[in-house]
Amino acid sequence: MQSSKFAPWDDPDAKPLIRFKNVTKRFGEFTAIDNLTLDIYEREFFALLGPSGCGKTTMMRMLAGFESPTEGVIELAGQDIAPVPPNKRAVNMMFQSYALFPHLSVWDNIAFGLRRDRMPKRDVEDRVEEMLRLVRLEKFAKRKPHQISGGQRQRVALARSLAKAPKLLLLDEPLGALDKKLRQDTQFELMDIQEKTGTTFVIVTHDQEEAMTVASRVAVMDQGQLMQVSTPDRIYETPNSVYVADFIGDVNIIQGRATPEGEETYRIDWSEGVQPLTAKSSNEFAAGQTCHLAIRPEKVAITAERPEDAANAVQGRVHDIAYLGNLSTYYVELPNGTIIKAQTSNTRRISRRTFTWEDTVWLSWTATAGVLLAN
DSSP states (O other), X not given: OOOTTOXXXXXXXXXXXXXXXXXXXXXXXXXXXXXXXXXXXXXXXXXXXXXXXXXXXXXXXXXXTXXXXXXXXXXXXXXXXXXXXXXXXXXXEEOTTOOOOTTSOHHHHHHHHHHHTTOOHHHHHHHHHXXXXXXXXXXXXXXXXXXXXHXXXXXXXXXXXXXXXXXXXXXXXXTTTXXXXXXXXXXXXXXXXXXXXXXXXXXXXXXXXXXXXXXXXXXXXXXXXXXXXXXXXXXHHSOSSHHHHHHSSOXXXXXXXXXXXXXXXXXXXXXXXXXOEEEEOSSOOXXXXXEEEEEOGGGOEEESSOOTTOSEEEEEEEEEXXXXXXXXXXEEEOTTSOEEEEEXXXXXXXXXXXXXXXXXXXXXXXXXXXXXXXX
């Protein structure tokens, strides 16, 4: 994620590089993008995140020029891009398959687009060398794609996409083919390269961890609509709907009815014969209104004894344990059948667990730990 100083979206005078204005895209009867408005700024690393079929790839294809909006306007640097053919746009696209030429060397793959644009030979050489340095592949220039690893092929594709110095680079699930460890390393390389070149990157991904790692801002999408557009930390800590809370990271969602009790404080009745919960929220709820309390597992404490002074405390039985090395997640079943997840950080080596299956435990959290949502 970029430094906190970089926030053109908070500057009323900043001009966006990309503007979607009331864009709708239909394929026959099916609406892929539904009246969508969005600004993306220069030097942003912007992530379009959502499940398959949510419309993120359609948005990217419209930016690239492979699809046109049915309604609305897409602007790039203040110009309507609809009449501009794909090869004339200051936009490049990197595909998941990398689409490298197998018979060409790494060097020639990177040079391909520059030669096609009839760039002078000397300039081509300088630019290719610069790109090889950027992606740290100088030693592999003479090799063919099949002679290098998946992660290196990914960097060749990136170098080729950046060689023509596009204003905007579109990345379609670019790390999907890499294994988890390599994917994490490559995410940081991508961020580093984006920072060095100052190119605006728009990445399409269904991997929430990837979006949260690389992006300056994330747009969470569902069924052709933007559900929330914000910085990764805001999306995680203050989701604006149950959908976003549920889509990003692990979460407990407790449904109940809210009753105001003092300033920005609510009592939540959520199950017969169970003590009500307390939550603070700046969102307003009417008495008896249905609400959803979204609480991240790491904000739920697990103890053997009932904690004193806890705003919320419930008792249950350890139903399941997921040990993830750095974390352990306890799935605790309450007497009413609800399962609540609590996460503890494994700071010490585990000789024996504090809690094990079937143990009776208390779960507790503060009044501000959760986010109270209407829908």
